[in-house]
Amino acid sequence: MSKIPSVIHWFRLDLRLHDNLALRNAINEAENRQHFLRPLYFIEEDIKNKIGGNRLRFLIQSLQDLDSNLRKINSRLFIIKGNASKKLPELLEKWHVKYLSVQVDIDPEVLQHEEVIDKVCEEKDIFVVKRVQHTVYDVHNVLKKNNGAIPLTYQKFLSLVKDNPVRDTIEITKKLSDCCKSPDFDLKEYDVPTLADLGFDESTLGETKYPGGETEAIKRLNFYMAKKQWVCKFEKPNSSPNSIEPSTTVLSPYLSHGCLSSKLFYHKLKEVENGVPHTDPPVSLLGQLMWREFYYTAGAGTENFDKMVGNKVCTQIPWEKNDIHLKAWAEGMTGYPFVDAIMRQLKQEGWIHHLARHMVACFLTRGDLWISWEEGAKVFESYLLDYDWSLNAGNWMWLSASAFFYKYFRVYSPIAFGKKTDKEGLYIKKYVPELAKYPSEYIYEPWKAPQSVQRAAGCIVGEGYPKRIVEHDKIHKENMQKMSQAYKVNKEKKSLKRPRS
Template sequence: MIKALHKMAAAVPSVIHWFRLDLRIHDNLALRNAINEAENRKYLLRPIYVLDPDIKNKVGVNRLRFLIQSLQDLDINLRKLNTRLYVIRGKADEKIPELFDEWQVKYLTQQLDIDPEYVEKDCVIEKVAEKKDIFIVKRVQHTVYDCNSVLKKNNGSVPLTYQKFLSLASELPVKECIEIKKQIPDSSNPSDFESHDYDVPSLSDLGIDDSTLVACKYAGGETEGLKRLDMYMARKDWVCKFEKPNSFPNSLEPSTTVLSPYISHGCVSSKLFYHKLKEVENGRKHTEPPVSLMGQLMWREFYYTAGTGTENFDKMKGNSVCTQIPWGKNDEHLKAWAEGRTGYPFVDAIMRQLKQEGWIHHLARHMVACFLTRGDLWISWEQGAKVFEDYLLDYDWSLNAGNWMWLSASAFFYKYFRVYSPVAFGKKTDKEGLYIKKYVPELNKYPVAFIYEPWKAPKEVQQRAGCVIGVGYPKRIVDHDKIHKENMQKMAAAYKANKEKKAQRPLKRKRSD
């Protein structure tokens, strides 16, 4: 009987909406297109998410937990509309072509994404869809602006400065957000609607013991994301007075919104955030980009535009906007940095917070990125970007690459002589080192005078504190005061070499018409 029902279901054509970085119901035009198409043509509706079986080896446990929570919440919200989420286990470019036949798919909707991982899979799937006469609809809904429209306004070129981007974007309209409220008719639900084969897996299903994880500080999902958005938008004075430089990288609780994980996963629409900010700012005196909250959202748009228009944006070689710098290679230093064992307590506290909680303040990201690259360790920004891809809840392909190029002075920012001090920078906002004592607890009995520079503490002070440097806490892997000056000279030489190389290139002749 069950097999007969499955055969009947297969005989009715289906519409798939493929959720990727749009894990929400609100402002999801591609999902609404799928719903309308299913209802109008009397097709079956199947909202899917494809879960790579190797995912736990590709992302850190904090981000995986956030993703699973987001999928669980998405399934709950879809069921309120009388549909559900079908989680498909496998490789997308293998499984979706199989589903085309199994479910008699006629129509596929999805969000337009620029992450190379999605682009590569899309190419495979689109070739199969074309052969099978399956119609694919892609919608721009992960950014406020259509990045290709911004590029078109700039004659196809990538705007290389934030201000240039703002001037281009200001001429483009921002569409209103859509809402999906109407119930899906029962006739659109397949016979396997209640099948547990497509349920969202738990972490234990994926072989992860969640009891070993630290308490979840930022729960994933659209419901939680919208709640967080509303909470901050209700603080109108705080929003209007927000200035990025005046927030603290080492506050024990976040001094910013922490909406970024929800926006990067698509649990909250960036366009909704834009309109909510506009509502709050309307008629009130407020700060302006780049330091305002709107300015922070526009940084995301800037990097997305750059990533859209630049081949190999996440690499140094073959990247037209990236300065070619002869970075060194030191696996021991890279590992010490990633694990928070550099011997610099402020740097180590940041990296440990990142590993434990999946989120750190943007200025803290500046500190550790500069330290890894041009500041101290002279290791390629590509290596740091890979570590952030693993640890960050709010990992975002274009932002991760763009910010790492900026902080390594490889693109967008070129004042390489401005180096963050791993000692002085943290002291500005946390003189007592409370942040260090929280995340580097082996130093919590150190006197304030030595909390940022424990190697300067006399041996008897180290012994009284119960942590001798080189035994209970590592020695410094480099001497910042000395090495950052040497690295400045290397940066100057790299800039000079790149300039000379460009000067030697033959000028392209303009064709006379």
């Protein structure tokens, strides 16, 4: 075992070489001190039970790509099996670590490990450097500028960051010198595991529609940035939730894993928009990126952001538990073909359009099933390739009219909404194949088809495809009443808490 000390970069949600300041700091430090560079990533041994197969595959592909890019600069990725709080203290000792760099994160699960590591590093006098590189802005500074309060509206958020400069991105391409290149180059023990190594059967997954990794992220970014007209005319509400190919960029999985730097995306968009007419936030592409910043700021400034109880921005609503309905929703078996098609696309491919997320989130919560948004967020957490702690919780609160958005009387119709962009129901026919032979006239409401039509289409409602689990027309009106009542109770409670003058 070599006695040469090591510098560690701890990869978390920054699975890239480009615009990775923390990694560059570690490289510089290794070069200056003539220490080994050891870039690490921790994988929990039971990860296959914690995240869905598509997301696991995306993660493994991203790690393979990261390892291959690190090898190009004379380094490699060290995969450590186990959890960081337990394993990292041992490695700090074993590898005589003097310096550790890491990116700033806000997800409480990540922070829980970080607290332990901070303490150990302090005790061992290890220098720790943390860099803000997952968001465009330093969200903690944004909060400070707002006197510690979270901006409750998007416009307020924009006003806070209006004059903030966004630093340039950096590249890491120079090879490490012989003195500090990563040791154990060929040691298999630290190789990126395959899905099979993790006990996951890849044959249960469909084709890879969105391969993970920085290389793919840059390719995808460049592809969209080359479509200058498309970028400048982009208006999110006019994109389609049910096109067969995505109508938005699908850069989200790359941003959430940090395969793509949000700052790079920001600068590229600014470049494309420079000097030509373009759409503006909130509907433009830059506006989409600002929604990400908005939710990150809200998440960083709110305790229990992913829960209803103990979350000061979240309206308290007496949701009900119904495991049968929750299961039907999660598995795409509600009897509403548009809702079911979306949930099945999510499960099969790991990505669905933003407005499709609106549809199913509204349906689960205030629209139809009256089930807590926290339950929906858990299902999304498992299936979404782009799962992101603050974006998921923030958007679920928005859609359930629990925070940020309060027009609870605006409910998405599982019948009319999809028809706006796909009258023929081609999207439903793809993802709910048992209805593929239904005439378009009945594709959104198969229960209305006469028995003879159902038989001719080869699928009887109640046999080959489920009957509706609720009647939307009736239930959404009842739920609106319940929302109205919940708002009233919350308002009364707030006024009781306010000090009397």
